[in-house]
Amino acid sequence: MTDIAVHLEDLTLGYEGHAALNAITGSVRAGSLTAVVGPNGSGKSTLLKGIAGILQPQSGSCRTAADARIAYLPQISELDRSFPANVYDLVSLGLWQDRGLLRRHRREDRLRIAEALVAVGLAGMEKKPLSALSGGQFQRALFARVMVQDASIILLDEPFNAIDAATVQAMLELIKRWHAQARTVIVVIHDPELVSRHFPETLMVNGTLVAWGETQWVMRARQAPPAFCQHEPARFAAGGR
Numbered sequence: 001m002t003d004i005a006v007h008l009e010d011l012t013l014g015y016e017g018h019a020a021l022n023a024i025t026g027s028v029r030a031g032s033l034t035a036v037v038g039p040n041g042s043g044k045s046t047l048l049k050g051i052a053g054i055l056q057p058q059s060g061s062c063r064t065a066a067d068a069r070i071a072y073l074p075q076i077s078e079l080d081r082s083f084p085a086n087v088y089d090l091v092s093l094g095l096w097q098d099r100g101l102l103r104r105h106r107r108e109d110r111l112r113i114a115e116a117l118v119a120v121g122l123a124g125m126e127k128k129p130l131s132a133l134s135g136g137q138f139q140r141a142l143f144a145r146v147m148v149q150d151a152s153i154i155l156l157d158e159p160f161n162a163i164d165a166a167t168v169q170a171m172l173e174l175i176k177r178w179h180a181q182a183r184t185v186i187v188v189i190h191d192p193e194l195v196s197r198h199f200p201e202t203l204m205v206n207g208t209l210v211a212w213g214e215t216q217w218v219m220r221a222r223q224a225p226p227a228f229c230q231h232e233p234a235r236f237a238a239g240g241r
């Protein structure tokens with residue numbers, strides 16, 4: 001698994017006995033930046049939950065390296081912002097794997113949180129309650145939490161939904177920074193233009209795998225008749241994705 005971050009083997013995921021995503025096989029290269037695309041209800045969020053380990057396979061398997069650290073950011077709409085916490089509290093949750101939830105933070109922890117807040121443009125807003133943040137500010141705080149987690153695999157579910165253009169740009173920069181740091185980043189995203197411009201690899205689903213490969217290839221394959229090859233042929237032949 002050294003050059004593979006996530007391997008899916010005939011993976012089927014779903015809810016209460018119903019499959020939402022069927023029989024997916026393939027690998028995500030370590031250090032790659034992948035967009036997950038598909039229509040509403042096609043199983044994109046389900047796939048991320050499966051990789052995050054929140055949803056157990058109905059059949060098949062999803063494997064990550066034993067020492068992988070996974071950061072998972074659900075859709076913002078799934079999160080409760082009325083929770084009585086401030087920005088600092090939220091970002092510091094990123095430390096729980098290292099420090100537990102109730103430990104006092106050390107100086108280096110406070111520094112890590114402060115650096116993350118600067119990186120997302122929220123320096124000075126530590127004490128602001130979550131309920132007082134705009135959608136964009138809340139998303140920035142969530143990205144800061146991901147930074148603090150220092151994960152090798154980062155899963156983001158529709159991070160650009162309902163946020164302002166400046167925040168989209170700032171979050172894209174962070175994603176590119178994580179990619180440059182050789183982290184594996186997988187992002188559910190709807191906007192095809194953002195996918196084409198910023199994501200080298202794309203995984204397209206619609207209840208099952210539709211196409212998986214270099215983004216330009218997947219975008220062309222999308223136009224092809226339904227019986228096209230699911231994996232980009234050159235890469236597949238060269239030993240998998």
Ligand SMILES: Nc1ncnc2c1ncn2[C@@H]1O[C@H](COP(=O)(O)OP(=O)(O)OP(=O)(O)O)[C@@H](O)[C@H]1O
Nearest residue numbers: 015016020038039040041042043044045046047188
């Ligand atoms: N908790 C759940 N319980 C039962 N069914 C669910 C649950 N979550 C999702 N589903 C169903 O699983 C299928 C895939 O949903 P999923 O949220 O993965 O799609 P998606 O591609 O992320 O959609 P969207 O783009 O609208 O967010 C849908 O039919 C959905 O109704």
